[in-house]
Amino acid sequence: MDAKDILGLPKTPFSSSQEKKSRPPKEPQRKPDGVSREVYALTGGVGMAPLMPTVEASHLKRRPAAEKEKVAWQWLPFTSSARTDNLQLYHWVRVVNGVPPTGDYQFAKYNKKVDVHKYTDEEYEKYLIDPAWSREETDQLFELCERFDLRFIVVADRFPTSRSVEDLKSRYYSVSRSLLIHRARSFDDVSGNPLVKDSYDAAHETERKRALSALLSQTKQQEKKDAETLAEAKRIMESRAASKTVDEAGMPSSSDNAMVPVDGVSPLSSTHPPLTHPNTAANSSIPNSLRTLRVYLRTHALDQMVQAASASAGLRVIKRVDQTLQDLGVNLKPKVPTKAVCIEHLELRNEILTLLNLQKQLQNKEAEVSANRESSFTEAPSTPKRSNRDIDRPFVPDTVGFTGERAGKRDHKRKNTGRFIDAPPSPPQSKRPRKLKGSD
């Protein structure tokens, strides 16, 4: 049975070879004009644009009404106001209805000239003398500035004596500035001029460029180290702030209770011996949503209490609690959920939360200690990382497993075996098609 049977086509043994023979001669004929051989080979003629327009022309936006204008392109001479030599050049121009465009050359407006100040001898003697600069150098500078339109990089390149770009800029701007100020009738007239308003600060510019180049030439390792240092600093600040608030809250700072109740786990459950009053303990922790019910299952109550207890913890922490339970060989959901079992189960979960918290705290403290040590530079900073890594290791119980099977494994097994979950069972009377039986 193959596709031909399904389609009801005749099944002849030679059909495939016939097809092969008949195809090659067809191809060159069918290749339409205007399609390159390579494109045709790639698309096989299938992906070609359709012959009929797929969009009705009437649905498209109308072309602008200028249908009637006659457009021609002509090779015409032009002049540019940007030129002073009256050079005659030609270019192609779009001529509409036989009328060539008039006016200046359209790019002439980009020929901007900087208005470089000129100073007289008198002005120079009076205002512009600078012991670091001679008259000749200053003249040269202004000449080059005019010639290269204040492109100081180029100016510095052409400058006969070796002077830095900042040096050149500083001289140019200070000269222009004092010229402006002294030529003006009053200072107020020019106070709005950018040259007057913002004086050039060569030292600042030098420093800015140095810092920028330092930043850009930084290596990846340096960047990483900087980020680490900043993160470390932030963490230390946070932990200091946290311990401060704890101190303010009047928490006993004795060693045993010094832990910060992160994640809402009170240290109470772990510092006290296991509670031996199941009645009071359970009733007080039953969520309000259950209290109003007239009847409920113990497992539902446990589920809700587990949820309530871990409400403030993150998803990752909750997963770690479950993982720890499995490592301890404890069922995630008790198999015999009596009241006492549920209470113990909850206590265990709370203790694991406390444990995870302590691990985190210790880890942070260790990091803090090593950070402090590193910052004091009294010791090689190679040792402290080691201890962090050890603490990072998740809690693994010393002995795993008791008599019971592992909860996780059991759940897994159940999932695997739901062979007939979707298949409806059949009452003995009914007749069913045979193919449903295939899974047996």
Place this chain on the structure above:
Amino acid sequence: MDVSKNKKLKDVEISFPIVYGTISFWLGKKASEYNSHKWTVYVRSANNEDLSVIVKRVVFQLHPSFQNPTRVVEQPPFELSESGWGEFEIAITLYFHSDVCEKRLDLFHQLKLYPEEEAGPQSTKKPVVVETYDEIVFPEPTEAFFQRVQNHPAANVPRLPPGITLPPPGSMEIEKKRGDTKDHPLSQWFSNFSEADELLKLAAARQQVQAHIAKLRRQLTMIEGMPQQSKALSGPGQQFGHI
């Protein structure tokens, strides 16, 4: 009924440990295509006492392909036997006597006919048993209900909180009809649910965790006890490095 008897008892809960599940037998040679297994679904008291003290009726909702898929059982034992070839989820609804609770309670059980692969091949001798233990909890029961069931073997009844006294149960009629499942024909297959085992396991786990917590606390104290300077100078980082 006396009005005072409808008073609710605060901070008291009555619970009934139950077990629900299925036991299914492979029919072996007698198995036909659509009739490979004979199974029984049931709700029983965990200690096989009579549940009819609280349960009025149980409704088993079978797969819609069964004839009359909603089966109502009004008398103990609350069970139902059927035969078929497919596994599906059975919804079990418990209705209680009016003095117990007006609300109903839903349980769900996945019917299992085929054994786990590691349990070996199917056999007509050994059924596939899946049971779930749970407890039906009635918070704040009425005094009347409390009095009626406080001596019933199927119930877990707490001692009353101090300050509340109820007259001793009168000459309550011990029901003659046997609704328990102690002599149930399938009772040899009932699972054992041991609270003690579970508690033991939990206690051992808690001990481990607590020991670990104490250890971590000591380490934290050591770090905190050290002044900054000496830390920097002596560098005792390694000594609390291993847990």
